Amino acid sequence: MEELELYCKKLRLGREILEEFEDIEFINNKDFLTQILKKSYQNLEIRRKNRRIRDAKFEILKTFENFDSKELDLPETLNLHKLKTGSFIEKNENLIFYGGSGRGKTHLATAIGFEACNHGKSVRFFKVPTLISELLEARETGNLGKYLKKLKKFDLIILDELGYVPLGERGAELFFQVIADCYERKSLIITTNIEFSKWVGIFMDKKITTAILDRIIHHGHVVIFTGSNYRMNNALSNVNS
Ligand SMILES: Nc1ncnc2c1ncn2[C@@H]1O[C@H](COP(=O)(O)OP(=O)(O)OP(=O)(O)O)[C@@H](O)[C@H]1O
Numbered sequence: 418m419e420e421l422e423l424y425c426k427k428l429r430l431g432r433e434i435l436e437e438f439e440d441i442e443f444i445n446n447k448d449f450l451t452q453i454l455k456k457s458y459q460n461l462e463i464r465r466k467n468r469r470i471r472d473a474k475f476e477i478l479k480t481f482e483n484f485d486s487k488e489l490d491l492p493e494t495l496n497l498h499k500l501k502t503g504s505f506i507e508k509n510e511n512l513i514f515y516g517g518s519g520r521g522k523t524h525l526a527t528a529i530g531f532e533a534c535n536h537g538k539s540v541r542f543f544k545v546p547t548l549i550s551e552l553l554e555a556r557e558t559g560n561l562g563k564y565l566k567k568l569k570k571f572d573l574i575i576l577d578e579l580g581y582v583p584l585g586e587r588g589a590e591l592f593f594q595v596i597a598d599c600y601e602r603k604s605l606i607i608t609t610n611i612e613f614s615k616w617v618g619i620f621m622d623k624k625i626t627t628a629i630l631d632r633i634i635h636h637g638h639v640v641i642f643t644g645s646n647y648r649m650n651n652a653l654s655n656v657n658s
């Protein structure tokens with residue numbers, strides 16, 4: 418390995434700089450070094466951002482770019498700018514997205530998570546049943562503490578599809594533990610098609626349901642997705658065309 422390549426590797430400057438340095442125009446040595454360090458830093462930031470997006474484990478990557486906000490009805494406490502910049506994350510606030518199928522809940526939650534990654538936040542996306550089965554497995558193998566500790570490193574946790582599948586008694590308890598750990602420390606985005614008054618049907622226990630709802634709603638913004646069903650509209654327009 419050539420010396421230059423070797424030290425780029427040892428300093429973790431990335432391969433890009435080896436491809437870019439010959440095209441740099443500079444006035445003097447100091448200018449050259451400044452530009453090299455600047456480019457290396459920019460490349461490092463891109464790598465970090467890509468890693469955050471990978472670690473978020475979004476199911477399907479959706480962004481604001483192809484999100485139509487015409488039918489989005491935000492509460493007074495929110496606006497699109499706040500969602501895009503993730504200012505609610507700084508304040509450890511939660512978002513609860515409620516509405517029928519195909520209304521864009523998962524799309525918007527993912528787009529917010531993606532933007533948060535771009536702004537340096539660490540994000541983790543879960544379908545609720547996946548989180549529950551990982552929690553149950555961690556508990557069975559004696560790794561629950563470690564698993565919960567790992568969750569604590571995220572700034573924003575997206576819990577998609579709450580209530581679509583029953584959680585079971587143990588699942589509900591573990592879900593509560595995650596919510597309690599996040600309360601006033603992290604931000605959550607929860608998507609659901611079950612209205613609050615019926616959440617007891619998800620957790621099957623009145624006390625746990627109240628405790629969960631209390632913690633989620635205390636610093637939470639509820640967004641009701643009343644718009645039309647995108648999946649249906651697209652399917653119908655495909656059939657008709
Ligand atoms: N406002 C929107 N702008 C652009 N595409 C949208 C919008 N709303 C929904 N879609 C698209 O429609 C499809 C369904 O949306 P999404 O998965 O977000 O629905 P959902 O509300 O999460 O439904 P479910 O409750 O069944 O999970 C996706 O492909 C999504 O990208």
Ligand SMILES: [Mg+2]
Binds near residue numbers: 578608
């Ligand atoms: Mg969804």
